Each structure stands twice: as structure tokens, then as C-alpha cells.
Amino acid sequence: MLINYIKLSLRNLRRNKAFTAINILGLATGLAACLLIVAWVKDEASYDRYAARAKDIYRVNLGVTGTTHMDYPMVDNAVGPGMAAAYPEIESFTRLCHLGDAFIQFGTRQFKESNLVFVDSNFFSIFTLPFLEGDSRTALVKPNSLVVTKAVAEKYFGPEPALGKTVALSDYGPCTITGVIDKIPDAGHFHFDAFLSWSSIHFRRQYTWTNLGYYTYLQLRPGSDARRLQKQFPGLVAKYAVPEIARDMGIPLAEASKATSTFVFTLTPLTDIHLHSDTKYELEANGSSRYVFIFSALAIFILLLACANFTNLSTAGAAARGKEVGIRKVMGSAKRELIAQFLTESVILTAFSMVLAIGFVFLLLPYFNQVSGKHFTFGSFLNFPSLAAALLLIILVGAAAGIYPAFFLSSFNPIKVLKGSPQGSRRSLLRSGLVVFQFFVSIALIIATLIVYRQLHFMQDIRLGYDKDQVVYIQDAFLLAGNQEAFRQQLLEDRRVANASISWCVPGSSAMNGTEIYPKSDGPGNGHELHINIFNVDYDYVTTLGLQVVKGRSFSRDFPTDSASGVLINETAATDLGWDHTDPIGKVIVRSGRQEFKVVGVLRDFHYQSAKLKIAPLMLLLGHNEGGIIAKIHTTDVSGFLANTKQRWEGFHASGPFSYYFLDERFANLYTAEQHTGRLFTAFTVIAILIAGLGLFGLAAYMAQQRTKEIGIRRVLGATVGSVLVLVSKEFLLLVGLAFLIAIPVTWWAMDEWLREFAYRTPVSWWIFPLAGGAALMIAIFTISFQAMRAATANPVRALRSE
Template sequence: MIENYLKVAWRNMLKHPLNTGLNIFGLTLGLVSCILMMLYVVDELSYDRFHSRAERIFRINTYAKFGGTEQDLAETPDPIGPTLKNDFPQVEAYVRFFTQNGSRLVRKGNEYLEEPRTVFADSTLFKVFDLPVRSGNPETALVRPNSVVITESTAKKYFGSTDAVGKTVEVDKSPYYVSAVIQDIPSNSHFHFDFIFPMSGLDYGWGNFLTTNFNTYILLKDGVDHRIFDKNLATVITKYIYPQAKELLKLKSPEDFNRGDTRFQFNLTALTDIHLRSNRRGEIEANGNMQFVSIFTAVAIFVLLIACINFMNLSTARSTARAKEVGVRKVLGTSRSSLIGQFMTESIFTAALSLVLAGGLTWLAIPFFNQIAAKELSIRYLVNPYVVSVFVCLPVLVGLLAGSYPAFFLSGFKPIAMLKTNTGNPAGKNSFRDILVVFQFITCIMLMIGTIIIYRQLSYIQTKNLGFNKEQILIIDGARALGEHTESFKNEFMGLPGVTSGTVSGFLPISPSLRNGQTLARQADRSPENMFDTQSWVVDVDYIKTMGMKIVKGRGFSRGFGSDENGIIINQSLAKLLGYPDPVGHLLYSGDPGQKPFTVIGVVEDFHYESLRSNIGPLFFSLGTHPDRMAFRVDAGASPAVLKQAEKLWKAAATGAPFQYRFMDEAFDAMYRTEQRVGEVAVIFAVVAILIACMGLFGLATYMADQRRREIGIRKVLGANPSEIVSLLSSDFLKPVLIAILIACPLGYYCMGQWLGNFAYRIDVEWWILVTASLLAIFIALLTVSFQSLKAALTNPVKSLQNE
């Protein structure tokens, strides 16, 4: 019987190639879109799950609030890890990362390469994380200060092979011997390091519970409930932090840490939650967003449903062509269950063909999708047991879903009506098909609204007044390679035609750049109510001019004022926090009692030094040098010549070091690359969803025109002109589209309002966006049905009425 079903299915597919092609093409597009988006979602959800003990690994975070400021940090004081291991038997192991040293210069032959992915780590690294060691001893790899662990790709890069253990590599002009070679860290990890140095080699003031510079992870013993263990972290504050902070902050009891507007707490984040559910200051890398995962999951499901709806509409549109076949088979004794089986087999067979095509197209599309989404997905993601099982079941599920309505619809035709009129569906309401069309266009309109708003928000980010001028600023990275030639290089560079100003500082208002938090007090007594956290940036005299910032009160740094050594320039947010009518001349006290007080000499206009997802926080500049980067303002049109001359100056001053540069506007745009990628992906799948919906609408238009051909013929005989016929048919299709607009606009407004809530500075969801998406949907619907409407309107009525 199944063989007969398949033969009939194949013959019907060949008999109606256009309908078959639309069915298969629609399902294939929906399946490809669904597969790609689900691969993206699976990859995002897989972060850090490759560690065998992932469910027992937690990162410790620090939350601090006092003096009107608050910080939610992914970092902790350095003693927290050892303290928890010593005091709590529930902790099996700990490991700390220190990443604040930034890039390192590594020698390769006669040149130096800048390596940004470097870290200091405890020797317990391999007890917590699964980082397979290809060669070397993991127990001793991170013990000796002058050793380093490198990845396989790094070993090949510097030594030509992975056989690198025992060999020496020069880092920042100091020799390090390779103690181990590890497998490259998978892409679905929240950290990626190429050089791992032992913590014993870090020059640091150990034992301070009041500074937070380390990413600390603990491995809990099997069976320990992390929610219960989390409560133990409060005892660390009482036992260790309070004694160090008591005199400094003038505390009377440990409870002062959590009284009024003052808070100081530690909390845990599960390793598997870091990538999608953590956006704290001090993250090792930029993380993903759970909201995007939810959006992509919903879109994947909706696009597949749209494809199935399209299949239903196209199948029912061809129902009249098969009415006589069904009538004859019913008269000959074929049961309704057999007819349902026939039609469901055809649906599953069509879905199977679509799935085969979708698999091939997905394989071809993965490189393109990876480029847009910045992923490393590959066809191997499709061959694991879970995905294979889904692939086996998918044709059946899609076939059942897409073929259920046509099967019951066609098998329910009355044989007498079929054989008499060649159609078994008397005139009546098509409410279910209208519901399907409404659902399709709700999804399409919401995708259009989302796409417009994403691009509007990105445009707003790119054109907003940032408080500094990001245009025409050339950034040179790795400036510390210049050593004692830093100042002379800057002066020579400033002498190039087209260069108007320059600065030496690692602190720039883009990411990634140096960030440094510091605690200040309004009064010398340093009581908690007088203290607050702020950003502290070391800059030179020319920094404000080069960045195009504006002094709104007081003055900037000057070489003519010897007092600027202890002078600071604060931003407007810090001035507002202080509450003084004019903060210029006031003293601010460091959290370190041994340090001289700062004198406010000026106020700079607020500028965005983090992404626009965050509010502008308090910040101050102090005068000094931090030769990590250089930035020069270059006249428009002079960049090519300046770059050519700059490279020559660099090679003469920093022999062997790579000349690496970028422009600030490009670096700024990179901060929002995730949103840009989401916008591009949204456009692609919005187009796919609209295309599939149009195919379904085309099928419905075909069906309706066929159903009403006699009515149209009579109207034409009675004098109706083609424009009236087109208007009549088109109005029927506008009704479900208008209903979809009424539902989709408020839904789209709410969903995109939630997304915009991630930005501290954002656009409003304006009415014209909803109107534009609605008009676009109407235009697309009319364009889709116009062909069939015109065809029906121009048909000779004799052909429609010849059997009457």
C-alpha cells in the first residue's frame, strides 16, 4: 500500500510541476532557515559545557555600592580563592585569572608579534577546567615563574610544530620555556588564551581584600548545592574584609557593609551561565545575550510554521484539480482513512525531499552564515546523534503538520458534488485558511518592525553626540614597544603633514581599552557615606585636545602648571555626584590614606567610555603617562600618506615590533558588532519569511480565483470591468492582512521595547515605524495576489461558464 501511495504521490508531483516546485521550495527555505538558526542557538547554549565538571564550576562576583555609585564586577580580590579553599571543605579547587597586563610582545625570528590573548593563572588551572594537555605535565606546567603554557596553534605559529615543550620563547624581551602545549580552546568558551603564564610570576601586592582584579573560579565538591554554599560568602566579609576596611572606611561593625545605601557582597555565577547571562564589568571577553537566543529560537519556529502554512495553502489551492480523483476513489469504495493515508504520505514524501535539499543548501550556506553571525559552525554539528534523530523525525513531523489540514480537507469531499461539479468544496467560509494567513503576516510584520528598529538604534548609536570626536583618530597599539623612544616618536609623528594633535595613553573611550577603578572620598575621614567608586584614567597633556573633548568648567592640564601633578579633571557625572555648585578647587581623597589628596582643576563634558547600553559613570583624569597606546588626530584625506610615513618612523624606533593601527570610528563600530550581526541576520530571515508567506498567499489566491471563476464569469457577462474584478478579489485578501496588522503592531511594539531596554541610550518606537511595516505588508500582499486577480479578471467568461 505504501508503495502505491508513493507512486501516486510521484505522479501527482510530476503532473503539477509548478505547485510541486512551490511546495518543495517553500518547505526547503523554511527548513534551511530553521536549521541555521537552531545551529546558532545550540552553539550559544553549548558555551563552556565541554568541561566535564561544568555543572560544579562557579565564578565568584563582587557587588559593591556606596557613596551613590555601584559596581557589579566579574572580578574579586586576590585572596578569595585560597580563602574559600582553606575555610570551606565544600570547595574542591579554585583557579584565578589575571588578564589586566594586556597584550605581550613575542619574538618570532627577527620580528615581534603582539599577542593579545595572554593571562596569568594558578597552577590549579587543570584541576578545574578541561584543557587537554597534548604534551607536558599539567601538574607542574604552571609552577615555575619563567614558564609558559601555549596552545597547539601557537606552537605551530612560533615553532613550526606542536613539539614545543622545553623550547624557549621570548616574551617582552624575557625568555620563557614552554612547559606544556594544550589543545586549542574551543570557540564555545567564554575565555580564549594563547599564552598562559604561572601566577607565581606575577608581580602583585598580594593579600589585599579591598581591590578586585582577579577572575576567580571555584570547583565545588560533588553533591554540594551552590545555592546553600552561596550564603557562606557573607562570612568572608565579616572575617577577612571587615578587619582591613575597618580603619580605612571608619566602620563600627561588619553590618555597616550592608546598611542604608552601602552594600558589599559576593555571589556565584554558574560557569554555563556566564556567556548568556552575565554582563558585568571585568568580563574576560564580550559575552552573548540570552535575549538574542530566545529571539532566534522563536524566529526559527515561526519560519518553519510559516513554511508549513504555505504548504497547507498551496495544497488546498490544488484541491479542485484532484476533486474528481477523490470522488472516483470514494465511489469505488476507498475509505476516508485510506485517502488520509494517501495525502499524508504525499506530505511526508514532499517534506523528505525538501529535507534532503535543505541539508545540501545548509551545507552550502554555513560558511556564509558563519561570516554574518561570526560563528564557527560546521557540518559536523549536523551529524551528532541528537541532530540526526531530529533529522529522521523532522520529515514525519513536518509532513504531519503541513499535510494534516489538506489531508482531512480533501478526504472530506462529497463524491456526488465532486463528480458533478469537479469541486467538493461548496461555497462557504474559509476561516481556517484566513487564520493561517493572519499568522503568517503577524510574523512577517513583527520581523519587519524588528529589523527597522534594530537599524534605527544602530544609526542612533553611530550619530549620537558621544562627548568626543571619534572621526579621523588613528590609534597605534603596542606603543610600549617604543620604550625610551616613546616621546621622540610622538614628536616626530606630530611633525608629519596632516597630523594636528597626538596623545600617549592606554585609556581610550572604546573597547577594548584599559579601565581602572578607584575609590575616592569627599572628606579626609573616609567614612562609607563619603566614599564612592569612580574610573581613574592616566592621560597626558594633549589627551583632551586629541579626543575632541570639551572643558566646561575650570581648565585642562597644562605644561605651565607644576601643581597639575596632583590635579585631576572630573567628568560631569562625577561633578553631579559630588553635589558642589562648582567643584573646581575642591579636594578629593584617595582610598589609600598614604596618598596625597587630589585637587579638582576642571570639569570635562560627559563622554561615553562604555557602550550605550550603560549609563555614563563618574570618571576623572590624572596627569601621567601610560604608554600602552597612542592616538593621533589626522586631517581627512591625509591618512594614506601619514600611515606610510608612520610605518617608517615606527620601524626605526621599535625595531622588530609590528606596526599595528586602527581608526577609532571603526573600533567604536566594533563595540556594536553583535547588534549589527543580529540586524543582518534579521533582514535575511525576514525576507525568507516574507517570501514564504507570499508563496502561501499566492496559493490561496490561486485557490480563491479557481473557486470563484463562475462568479467572476457571471459578473463579467453582466458588465463588470477587469478593475472591479481585481478590486473584488484583492479586498478578500486584505482582510486577514489588516487583522494581522492589528495584532502584530502592539506585539512588535512591546517586544522591541524590551530589546531597547538593554540600552541606557536608545530611540523610541515611533508610530511611523509601525505604519511603515504595515503599509509594506499590504503592498507585498497586493503585489502577490495581483497576478492571479488580473488573470481571473481577464479570463474569457465563456470558458468559465461553458459547462453551465
């Protein structure tokens, strides 16, 4: 029986070539999009699962509440060992501390490495990664032991084994390669190239609880309750953190004890970090569970669009299959047999579509990787789980797309259809509803894409409060060995350089310090304590970046005290310190109860971090600024300027290579995730429109075919081509209009919720909605017009002879 169903299905599909082609193309497009989105969602949900006991690993976070609340994904160096000693539920801990930029030299080869970290000796016992060379249990035990990735090993040593070789690491001297790993998996929340043993740290800092800088991970014993453990942390805060706060802030112990509610350690499961943690100090930009939900829903909607096409075209073509059903029923076919026949036809058509969809995936994969920032290979779609899922998808989609047409067609009255009576209304309510659904999704995606791109451009074009255009940052000025100022003066002699400053703190970079402060006039414990970020700058920093001083003055060499105790703060800091209604100039800030600074000026707020984040309190201090040189240039010959600057660099016999970047490029890189989202929305919007257009094209063809005699009579009676066009098109255009009206409130609400993620956002402008509706209407008119014109210009005599 099944073989017979398959033969009949293939015969029917071959007979209705146009129907088959439109359905296969529509379903294949939907399935290809679904496969790509599912791969993206699966990848996003699989982060950090490479560790053998990933479900037992948690990161320790710190939340601090003052005038504002701040969350940090890192803690102080004593927290890990202190927690492990206090709670038997903790089996082990490991820490990670970023080393920053460093230079590694082997023989005559020297490279700048940015992805180096200090880690505890048990790091690779918790984050289990196979070693290509060396032993993971002992590789990081001794001081100056270095584990590197395969890429780094090949860069320095070529095809030779790296194990046992010695390299020179800046500031740390000779280091021995004790292990080589392949790489950190792509689906991980950090990706470092080299791991230096914790015992290599030269300084022996006192173990403290109230500072930051150490990403700390706990491995709990199997079956331990992380929530129950977290509830015990206030006891550690009272025991260790409170005395430190009292000492550092110069306040009574009773006052400092408030920290048990405002200084809170929490735990984040390792596997939740990528999708559920979003602080400004993340090791890398994380994903978003909201995007996973959005794109999962998008995959379902696109698949439903393709299924809607099949249902629409099947029911619209019911007249063509009516006599077939009638004859088969008269010959004794049962309803269930007809249903099985039509479902088999649907599944076979879906199978053909899946084969074509896999071909589309092969062709589109490089583009998809580019717009999504992923690294998928075609092989990942051809493994057994993927093929099994594809087979299941064929059955489910085939059944979903064919279930209604199967019941609809099998329910025809055989006597009526054999007499030529039409079955089902030409204006089927279901068919109309499916058209509305298709264009509702398409219009909603057009609106969403426009808003995503407007927000992206808003963040990139927002008034930053500083000048980022033609500002070049020359990195690693410390390589000039004390000649930073002489190099800066040489730059200023170049007419193309408007100004230059020496500092390692650059807008758009995470390089900055931070501390707790409070106004001296109010005293500690007054409610105005806050965490403030610190930029270490020189006298020319404000002028070079075009920062605006709204009160007081900038740093000046005419005031010798500026270098010791002067400070510039931004407007947000002034407000959070309680000085929004008073003049802050001359007021004194106390830093951690020890050092005092006098406010000499207030800077207009500027976006020194991503515009996704609310501007945080900031203060500028003179000194400790040897990291790099910021140069504001005015020239069209940028390449010539850079070549001349490189020559100057080499003239000072710098101990490392000349490297630089432009501030506007670094600023644009802050929005990589949003750029990927915008491109994905655009791609899937095009796919949704294509599927909806294909369905509308096929549906218009069927409708025109069913009204052939009506159109012929109207033409004979004098109807114009234009009136026939309106006749054929108006029903569909009304449905598109209805879809537009439904899409407006739904999309406005959804995109308003999405925009709430951003501290600074563009409003949802009214003109976006008619623009999207007009675009959808034009697409519908273009799609329908071919069939409508064909019907309107057909020879009416032929139409009247059709029966």
C-alpha cells in the same frame, strides 16, 4: 498498504506540479531556516561545556553597592584560596589574570601577543583540554612555564615540536614551552593563546580581598549546593574584607561593617556565563538568553509559516480532490485510510523538502557564518544526531502540515461531491486566519528589523562627547624606550597632525584603572562613596580628543600642582559625589583614605565605553601614560601619513613593530553582537516574506481558478480589467491589513522591551509601522497581481465553456 499509500502520493504530487513545487519550495525554505537557527541556538546553549565537570564549576563575582551598584566578574587575589580554605564544599579553585599586550621572541622572530594570561598550575585540571604536547598536570608548576595553542606554536616553530623550546617574553625573560593545546573551543567564554604559570609573577603582592583583577573559578564537590554556599560568604566579608575597607577608607570598623550587605560575593555557574552574565569587564562579549528565546521563537514561527502554506493550498485545492475522495469512499475506503493516505502524502512532500533544505543549508552556510559570527561546517549537519533530528522533523512537520487537510478532505460527503456540490467555503475561516498569521509574522519581522538597525545606527552615530574621526592610536609607545615625548614632538611638526597626546587610556577600550573615592568635606561613610574609573593622561589629552570642560579648566603646565594632586571629573562623577547643585571646583576627593586630589575641572559626559552602557563616573589624572600615542590628523592622504609615521618610528629604533588603529573603527567593533543580530533579523525577515509570498501566490492561483466562470460572466457583462483585479485582490489585501493591525501593538511591546537593554536608545518612531505595513502590502499586491491579471485578461468565452 503503506507501499500503496506511497505510490498514490507520488502520483498525486506528480499530477499537481504547481502545488507540489510551491509547497516543496516553501517548506524547504522554512526547514533550512529552522536548521540554521537551531544550530545557532544549540551553539549558544553549549558554551563552556567542554570542561569534564562543567556543572560543578562556578565563577566568583563581586557586587558593590554605593551611590550606584556595580557588578564585577572578577575579585581579588585572596578570594579563591580564602574560600577554598574556609569551605569544605570547595574541592579546588583556579585563577586567571590578563597579562595584557606582550612581545614574544624566538630567534629573529618577534610577535606581539594580546591574548596572554597568568593562570594557576591546576588551570588545565579544571578546564580540561587535551594536550598535544606536554603533561597538563605538571605543565604550569614551575616559574616561567608557558602553555600555548597549536596556532602560536606553528607561528614560532613551524612544523617542529614546541615542547622544551625557550622564548623571550617581554618583562618576564626566558620562558619554556611546557605544553601545547589545540585551542580553546569556540563555545567558550574566553579564548587565550598563551598561559603563563602563576609562579612567574615577579611581584609578590600582599593577598587582599577588596580589589579586582582576578577571574576566579571554584570547582565544588559533586552534589554541593552552590546557593547554600553563597549564603555563607558574608561571614568571609566580615572577617577579611571589612578590616581592609576600614583601613583603606580611614573609617571605624563599625562603619566598615556595613560592607557585609554592600560588598557581596556571588557565584555564577560556568555554563551560565555566556548567556546570563553581562558586565563591562567580561573576558569577551557574551551572548544573551533573550536572543536565544527570540531566535528559537523565530524558528518555530518560520516553520509554522511553511506549514500554513501547505494547509492553505491543500484546503484551497479541495475542489480538485473532491471527486477523488467521493469515488474512493463509494468504493469502500474508510475515513482512517483516507487520512493515512493524505498524511503519507504530506510526509513524502516534507521529505523532499528536507532534502532541498539541506542543499540550501550547504549553499547558505558561508553567508550564515558571516552574519552570525559563527564557524559552522556542513559536516555538523550530517552527523547521526542531526540526521536523526531531521528525520523526526520530517515526521512532525509532515503531520503538522497535513493533519487538518487530511481530516478536511476525508470528511467530504461522497454524494454531494459526485453531484458537483462544492465542499467548504471559498472564504474559509481557517484559510483566512493562516494568511493573517503569515503576514503578521512578516510585518512584525520587518518592524523589528527596522528598529534593530535604527538602534544600531543610533549607538554608532550618538553624540559621543569626543572626536573619534581621523584619530589614530599608535600602540606600544613604551617600545620607544623613553623617547615618547620626542616622537610626539616629531608628529606635531607634521602639518597633517592637529594635536597629539601620550596615554594608554583610549575611549572604546577597557584599558583603565579604578578606585573607591569619597568627598573629603563629607568624610568617609557619608553615603557618597563610589567606585570611579581612572584615565591616566597628559596635558594634551583633553584638547586632542576634543573633550569639553563645562566647569573650571583643563590641566595646565602653568599650574605645577596639577601633576601631583589635580583631577578632572566627568558630570556623572560630580552628581554621584553629591555636587550636582554646588560648584565642584576646588573640592577635594579622597582616594582609598590615603591620597587627596583637588578638582580643577568638570568634563561634559562622554561615552568612553560602549553606548550600550550608562556613562559611569570617571576621573582623569596626570601621569603613568606611556602606553600609546593618540594623534588627531587632518588629511585625505591617510596611507601616506601612516607610511611617514612608520618611518619615524623606525628612526627611533623602537624595540618592536609599528602598530596602530583608528578610534572610529574600534568604536564600531563595540557593536559586533548587535550587527550580527541585525543581519540575522534581516535574513530571516526575507525568508519569512518569501514563504508568505509563495503561499499567497499559490492561494491566489487557486482562488482565481475557482472563480473562473464568475470572472468570465462579469467580463461578458462589461466588467473592466481593473474591477476584476479588485475583485480577486481585495479579500487578500484586507487580510494583510488585519495582520498589520495585530502586528502593531505586539511588535511595539516586544521591541520596547528589547530596547530596555540599552542605557541609551532610540525611540520607537510611529512612521516605522506604516512603512512596514506598506512594504507588506506592496509585497502582497505584487504577489497577487500576476494571478489577478491573468484571470482578468483571460478569454471569457473559454471560461464559460470550462464546464
